[in-house]
Amino acid sequence: MTDSVQRKSRRGADAGPGKRERLVTATTRVLHRQGVERTTLADIATEAEVPVGNVYYYFRTKDRLVEAAIDDHERQLRELIAVLDELPTPGERLRALVGGWVEQRDLAVRYGCPFGTLVSELDKREDDLDRHAAEVMRRLLTWVEEQFCAMGHDADARDLALSLIGAYQGMSLLTNTLRDPDVMVGQGRRLTAWIDSLAGG
Amino acid sequence: MTDSVQRKSRRGADAGPGKRERLVTATTRVLHRQGVERTTLADIATEAEVPVGNVYYYFRTKDRLVEAAIDDHERQLRELIAVLDELPTPGERLRALVGGWVEQRDLAVRYGCPFGTLVSELDKREDDLDRHAAEVMRRLLTWVEEQFCAMGHDADARDLALSLIGAYQGMSLLTNTLRDPDVMVGQGRRLTAWIDSLAGG
Amino acid sequence: MTDSVQRKSRRGADAGPGKRERLVTATTRVLHRQGVERTTLADIATEAEVPVGNVYYYFRTKDRLVEAAIDDHERQLRELIAVLDELPTPGERLRALVGGWVEQRDLAVRYGCPFGTLVSELDKREDDLDRHAAEVMRRLLTWVEEQFCAMGHDADARDLALSLIGAYQGMSLLTNTLRDPDVMVGQGRRLTAWIDSLAGG
Amino acid sequence: MTDSVQRKSRRGADAGPGKRERLVTATTRVLHRQGVERTTLADIATEAEVPVGNVYYYFRTKDRLVEAAIDDHERQLRELIAVLDELPTPGERLRALVGGWVEQRDLAVRYGCPFGTLVSELDKREDDLDRHAAEVMRRLLTWVEEQFCAMGHDADARDLALSLIGAYQGMSLLTNTLRDPDVMVGQGRRLTAWIDSLAGG
DNA sequence: TATGAATGAGACTTCATTCAT
DNA sequence: GATGAATGAAGTCTCATTCAT
Structure with missing residues (x-):
């Protein structure tokens, strides 16, 4: 164990854990740009x-890397939710969520939604990575659903979340x-207005 | 003679334009199921x-085949629009459009939107097939926009179409x-209600 | 036979023999430009x-076309020799031969010697087309050898022809x-001088 | 230990630069025998x-392999020149050059000049490999030219080299x-005599 | 004769994965 | 832990040749 620690400190940023993380974030980035198959x-x-x-020391197959990228998206989602949960009202939380999407519009212009395009591609495969990704999507849906519930729309919260x-x-x-960022701006504005209308008074 | 006729009919189904068309529709189908890259x-x-x-006698490269599939989607879109244009009011046309989507929900459950998933994948490529596909998407948007205009929403017809x-x-x-067809049903219902609200009194 | 004649006259320049010849000369031209394999x-x-x-109605395989091109070179050679043989002295004949080469220098710049490059390529093959081409080369050598003999160089006429x-x-x-036509001009001049020196006083 | 050494030596011969070199010389050999296209x-x-x-670990495309073969010819040329340059007089150098050619006559009988046939074939292609090969040819020409200069034939050294x-x-x-090695012998003798005549004295 | 269509063998190339050190 | 090298399965594409009419 001492030996292990020495090695770690000797190798610094290049050592094991750092490399693994670097590989994961690199995968997330590249998959967004190029898609899984390409x-x-x-x-x-x-x-x-x-x-x-x-x-291959860190990931036995390409699939494991993709899986790690999905996990990475889940982690990002958790972090995002944690931040949003700090906001006082569900309406503000959802507006902030939409605001974040609009802010990322330049990336969307070039490569679409980082997670949506991944999900879409995984669904064409025969393995179960798509099920894994679906869980992440479900988690987001559930959180949004909770916000609509908190806004008093219990009856159709799920539908509103899906919308x-x-x-x-x-x-x-x-x-x-x-290839038009203004689509994101315009639609984001409509969504915000819609949320406002649901947030009541 | 019977033999000859049989041959002819066999030929008739097998050769020339028939074969080309068969290849195109087969391509459209398989691309929907498996995606371009797979x-x-x-x-x-x-x-x-x-x-x-x-x-390769009919399509010199895989790209040409994909291009033909895009054209096939365009043809389907033209046909769909031609049918919808028979309906008397723009509201009915849009409701019929949504109704068609909902009817296709089982296919969507398995493979998503035939055209949307294609567009999404093409955008990860470096060739210009995505621009070609974008034109088809634009054509659909324009037609929907026209319906909203006809409904008196000239000011934000484009935004409504994008929505x-x-x-x-x-x-x-x-x-x-x-993997849930009910999503399509529920969201379709909401869209129809939304269209109704825009169609006015 | 009557039928055959009718067909021929009906079809005019496009009919059998014309097409065959067109195919042969086309082959000779294209092989010079692109080589056999390409x-x-x-x-x-x-x-x-x-x-x-x-x-395939005229030539059962690609090889037969190449063979026909070799024959075409032989025909061209016979015609050339026939013309040269009109000249009074062997020295003049050889000088005219060299003069013709130099005149063709622009073609040589682009594609080399029409026959030499063909022979060179055929020698890499395992079939016997190279033997066929070798005969044509031999025929040229023999004619040149005869000229040197006629100039009194019986002893080393073959060597001189090879040179x-x-x-x-x-x-x-x-x-x-x-890619330099002047090489052909300069070397042609040297060859002419050399022939002169052998032609005697 | 013996085992280990054996492994090492096996590796040593199989891996790394050795393998690359083996691929290059193999390419040079096979191209001479079969030509590029075949x-x-x-x-x-x-x-x-x-x-x-x-x-493909060593050469990403067939073209790169051909390029490496051209480089290999250049290397051989440099080595040959280095050896020839050891000889005291330009006349001896050129005679040795010709002598080397004649010695290789059996290879020429079967496949022609290793470099000339390559150059000839490359000129039928549309890429730039022929330009690369031309440089090697130019290098040889320049060296020969220098020998003729050293022999006092400054005025027409280039022409003599081309000859x-x-x-x-x-x-x-x-x-x-x-298919006759004696052609090489006889013509080699003539070339040697010609060089002698130019060497003066 | 004439010809569009058909076909399969084989070429080049890519890439996930494994291996030896 | 780390890494250059190795490998073979599979994909796209070309083309001489054959076929049916």
Whole structure:
């Protein structure tokens, strides 16, 4: 164990855990840009500045890397929710959620929604990675649903949540397809107004 | 003579334009199921019941086949619009559009929107097929926009069109991700109500 | 037979023999430009303005077309020799031969010697087309040898012939490689002077 | 330990730079025998005793392999020149050059000049490999030119160099076409005599 | 004769994955 | 832990040749 610690400190930022994390965030980034099928391990290794042969020390297969990217999205989601939960009212939380989407519009113009495009691609595969991704999507839906419940819309909270997330996915796709960030701005404004109307008085 | 006739009819179904068309529709179908990158020419050839080598007689590259699939979507869109245009009011036309989407929910559960998932995947590529697909998307948007104009919403017809198509894309993705056709039904109902509210008295 | 004649006259320039000849000269031309291996039957068909499927009516395989091109070179050689034989002295004949080479220098710059490059390529193959081409080369050598004999150089006429033809092949290759027609001019001048020196007083 | 050493030596011969070099020399050899277009990567892999898939670890495309073969010719040329430069007089150097050619006559009988046939084939292609090969040819020409200069033939050294190299290319082609090594012997003798006559004294 | 269509063998190339050190 | 090298399965594409009419 002492030995292990020594090694760690000797190697600094390049050592094990750091590399693993670097690989994961690199994967998330590259998958967003290129999609799963068009991304090679070499691409990921390059982006992470890790030798190709070394990737397999951390991830036994390409699938495991994709899985790690899904987990990374889940982590980001948890962090986002944690921040939003600090806001006092559900209406403010949802408005902040939409505001964040609109802020990311330039990325959406180029590559669409980081998570939506991933989910869409995974659903064409025969493995179970799509089920894994679906859980993350469900988590987001549930949180949004909770906000609508808190706003007094218990009866159709689920439908409202589906509408909000669906609208986000749809406007991301259109923003990307039309290469127009204003789509995101305009639709974001409509969503905000809609949330306001639901937030009551 | 019987033999000759049989041959002829066999030929008739097998050769020329018929085969090309078969290849195109097969491509559209397989791309929907498997996505562009995970579809091999062998897959398409099998689906079209055509020898692999023969595919290249009709389409010199895989890209041309994908392009033909995009054109096929455009053709389907034109046909759909032609049918919808028979309806007397813009409100009825849009409701019929949404109704068609909901009817297709079982396909959406399995593979998402046939065109949306294609567009999404093409945007990860470096060629210009995504621009081609974008035009088809624009055509649909324009037609929907016209309906909203006809309903007297000239000022924000474009935004309304983006909302409607975006909602469709989003609910298709969620239907697919959650493997739940009811998402399509519920969201379709909401969209119809929304259209009604816009159609005025 | 009557039928055959009728067909022929009905079809005019496009009929059998004309097409065959067109195919042969087209082959000779294309092989010079692209080489045997890089030339497809489609290239030849296009150059000859003959439908691809029709080529096989005249030549059962690509090899037969190449063989026909070799024969075409032989025919050209016979015609050249016939013209040169009109000249009064062997010295004049050889000088005219060299003069013709130099005149063709622009073609040599682009593609080398039409026959030499063909021979060179055929020698890499395992079939016997190279033996066929060798005969044509031998015929040229023999004629040149005869000229040197007629000039009184019986003893080393063969060697002199090999030197002359070899020089031509070498300067064609260098002209082509260096993309410089002046190589052909300069070396042609040297060859002419050399022939003069052998032609005696 | 013995085992370990054996492994090491096996590795030593199989891996790294050794393998790359083996691939290059194998390529040079096979290209000479079969020509560029008729050589498959499998042929080269077999000749180098390397699995086909592994070739691509060292050379990303067939073109790069051909390029490496050209470089290999250049290396051989440099080595040859280095040896020849040891000789005291330019006349001796050129005679040694010709002597080397004649010694290689059996290879010329079967496949022609290793470099000339390559250059000839590359000129039919549309890429720039022919320009690369031309530089090597130019280097040889320049060295020969320098020898003629050193022999006092400054005025027409370039032409003399073109004649010598051209003669070599031509006699190689004829030796190959006629399948006769004596062509090389006889023409070599003539070239040597010619060099002697130019060496003066 | 003539020809569009068909076909399969084989070429080049990519890449996830494994291995030896 | 780390890494360059190795490997083979699979994909796209070309093309000579054949076929049916």
